[in-house]
Amino acid sequence: MHKLERKNMLLDFLQAKPFHNMAEINEYVESLGIAYVTVRRDLKELQNEGLVSLSYGGVKTNEKSDNSTIKHFNQLNLNLKAKQQIAKLAQKLINQGDVLYLGAGTTCEEFAKQIKTEVKVITNSWFVYQILLKNSYIIEPILVGGKYREPSGVFIGSFAEKALEIEPFYKTFVSVTNIDYDGNLYNNNEGESHLEAIILAKAKYKYILADSSKFNSIGYEHFCNIKDIDGIITDRVVEINPEYLAKIIN
Incomplete structure (x- = not known):
């Protein structure tokens, strides 16, 4: 799976609700056959892009990540x-x-x-x-x-x-x-x-x-x-x- 496609799928999953714990995220990515270390790297990139915030035990979607920032991210692909x-x-x-x-x-x-x-x-x-x-x-x-x-x-x-x-x-x-x-x-x-x-x-x-x-x-x-x-x-x-x-x- 291409990196951008993978990040897009991960972002779509995270957008379903304001907060996901790591157990939920791990279960989702395992179903896709994606390695944990790869997901951690993708999550850090999404955080650097302002789309999510990493916190202890989980990931929070940012307030603005459902409008112009998301559209811009999708346009990149x-x-x-x-x-x-x-x-x-x-x-x-x-x-x-x-x-x-x-x-x-x-x-x-x-x-x-x-x-x-x-x-x-x-x-x-x-x-x-x-x-x-x-x-x-x-x-x-x-x-x-x-x-x-x-x-x-x-x-x-x-x-x-x-x-x-x-x-x-x-x-x-x-x-x-x-x-x-x-x-x-x-x-x-x-x-x-x-x-x-x-x-x-x-x-x-x-x-x-x-x-x-x-x-x-x-x-x-x-x-x-x-x-x-x-x-x-x-x-x-x-x-x-x-x-x-x-x-x-x-």
Whole structure:
């Protein structure tokens, strides 16, 4: 069983009630054929992710672990191999000493984990920032403040926009929720889309990180077109207006 699948199943079990004693947990994992030492490691990771709290004799589910945090955790598992492939491709586009802007989303989070070049990174994503802090290759991680939007864990609004006017960055990597056949890029929130449009307008090199499931669909808020960026990094060849095929990196 894959680690992420195992953690998801364990989390689903724990969500059934506020507290489970270790005897209940052991009985459950034994039925799945999972070793005790493996479960202890998974529980510690879930605690570090803010989803549960370990206490003497059992595990307590955290108050917020049934809303945005759970949704984010589940989103991490979707198209994981594609995200890992995209992250490796994006790594090839950065050089030592670059100043990057890295947007929100689980694909950007995967990229943040895989950066193996000494760079400075600016982000408005709380989740990305937490990963950057643990990556020894990041010279200086900078989190842009502002109005916090809990569903996606990002800071937006006028304060964030003003902060980004001051901070210099050379290359930008952001994700999207949808890309239609004509190359229009979408996000699911007006505030996030507005901020990303500002970021893309400022950077010299602009890249989109998007797995193939994002293509041929229309989203809520349009903020850019493929013709205005340097490339879309994705996991495989996609169906799109032939005019934009040269912008696809896979």
